[in-house]
Amino acid sequence: MTNMDRTPSQLLLDRRGFLGGAAAVGIGAGNLFSAGSASAQSTKTGTVRVWGEPGPYGGAGVAAMNEWAQKNAPGLKFEIETIPWDGVYVKLMTDLAARRPPSLISVESPIAMQMMAEGLLLPVDDMVDKIGRDRLVEGVRWDYWGSWKGKQYVIPAHHQPHLLLVRMDIVKELGLKDPDTWDWNDLLNAAKTITQKKQNMAGFCMALGRNLCTDYHFAALLHAAGGRMFDASNKFEVVFDSPETVEALTFVKEMQPYMPKGAVEYSFLQVVDAHVTGQTAMSFYWGRTLGRAAEEAKPIFEATEAFNHARNPRTSRRSNWNDFQGWCIPAQNNPYIEEVKQALLYQQTSKEWLVKYCHSLMPNVAPTYKDIANSEELRNHPFYKSKPKTVDTYFKSSLANSSSTANELLQGVNPLAGYVHGRSILAQTVQKVVIDNQTPQQAAKWGARELEAIRRENVRLLG
């Protein structure tokens, strides 16, 4: 019997059996799952704080956990606390520093990996065994979510690439080529054509503000050019001051005239706004834009399709920045560790809840397990019928182009990425070019110096 063949309650019985044995030898009596009892329950009471990013999927995850709590810990209530993207780093760091972390965090892999390397998270290999090590969708590995020195610290919540969203009605109207065939030059020309021919519409939009979104958008271009911040295989030497970085920055500078003028202050929300309100014909974004367009701007939803990013003409890479977002459990000052593990296990082994999680904001959060990704239940959603290619691009075909600042070009886990994003180094580098009018070479040198400072300050983590 594989783990997925078991019901969540069967898995819980395994846990109870283990805890029963532990209790029998006088260990772990405080865990409160009494041995072999049909009414084995946690007697703990209170609210289990769970942090997640904005969006309904965190709530869907927590709903599953509350279902577990109703049966197994009636005194507990899991409660999601939504943290705005641009506030996630500060909120996490201040609360961890104040020693009042939540009991469970759903967070992007760069920050998860920083916390993991800092020793702030609980290893979860025992949970991975129960969830099923062979369940992951093709093209990903457990360490993409967060493993360090041989231990897994993060349980997958979803993967979430940003792609190129294109208004196909505009593309057809202007006689542009199929975006699937574009390289950077084609993208640039398309943006230019749209800007020139469509009044009050920018050709393209990406975030250029000093924020996380710009970090993520620029990272995709950097990786497509073959550039990186650090060399994971060489003691994380800084390799940012490179022709590849200059190439990516130059491309951003070339694209800027065809973006909304306000893009230099745009973050996540503003890029979505720009697309959904028709201010731009193309944008870099995750699936959330389509979800919101479906609710607020039906014609734009119907006209928009997602594509893997345009190829870098030199490397042919189409790298995206994939948010391998996972659940992680703070190891310190966390009074509900056992309950969180059980509740998370319940959610992770329930097809119904995992499908609900993905359906809560289609196609923003992609399934991480094969049995979910290939299930009929997942496909039973209107978006799958109206935009099968777009949904499949987000969910499956994008994985071949996955990259992340926490695992650059998938060449090794990088625990420094959280610090990089905390200080908005990539975004500031971009702003040196688009606001301060520095040359890409100067900006790359500045960024490299900042990255070197991060490496120097945190060399302890890299040993």
Add this chain to the structure above:
Amino acid sequence: MRRLDFLQSDRFVGLLFIAPFVVTAIVFMVYPIAEAVRMAFFSYNPLRPDLVSYVGLNNFEFIFSDPLFWSSFSQGTIWTLLSILFQTIFGVGIALLLHRKLFGMAIFRGLLLFPYIVPTVVIALIWRWIFNPEIGVINYSLQSVGLISEPIYWLSTPTMAMASTIMLNVWKYTPFVVICVLARLQAVPLELYDAAKVDGAGAFRRFLDVTLPQLREVLIVVIVFRTIWTFNKFEEIYLLTKGGPGTSTFNLAVYSFEQSMASLRLGVGAATGVVMMIMLMIGSVVYLRVAGFGNEEKST
């Protein structure tokens, strides 16, 4: 017996009354300041509380060699000086208008306090909408009356972002200046104006020779307080521009926050706070001396 006398004395009652303030000040002011000064000499990453180490003056060396510290200082100075200048001009002007006895003036005075009462976070978020280049009310209004043809990107260029943060600060805190000045205006003896009129002084002359000298003391105090509060201001800038675009609206408070929270260098953040405190102390003393605050009382 002596102890009983003391417990029944006015002196003891006075101490009792002042005790809550002293305790509160020690807990919420003296201790944090002392802790910040102490922390300024340590390297402290909040995620690694076990690795705190004494670093001497390294944190100060770091900030004094950081170009961003100096640009934050100069931007913060510009933001403070221009904010105070406009607050003072508008504050005095509005107070003079409100000093007239007109129908409905009491209601208007009450409404004037609105920006000062509303929490900064609410105001900053509202102003973000107001400044929105596409859907903001300012651009809409200016375009409607034909003053501009293209939207102004209020927060997207360094100069405009600085101007916008100053506008917000002036709008929010001018009422404070108005209240202080108005209170003083109502205490100016009318005989002074009557005498000036008899001497043939016009309205402008009366303002220069009677009103302004009477406002001098209150304006000195208001300017000192507003300078200290504005120079230290964090939330308006952070909520409106996050210090951007780029770092063009960073002031030292935002710099300190970024060092402490984003870069996790609490020691550097604390050192910045200590430097700010020293700068403001020196600036305030020099200003009060130059302005001659309290000289009149001494001479009488």
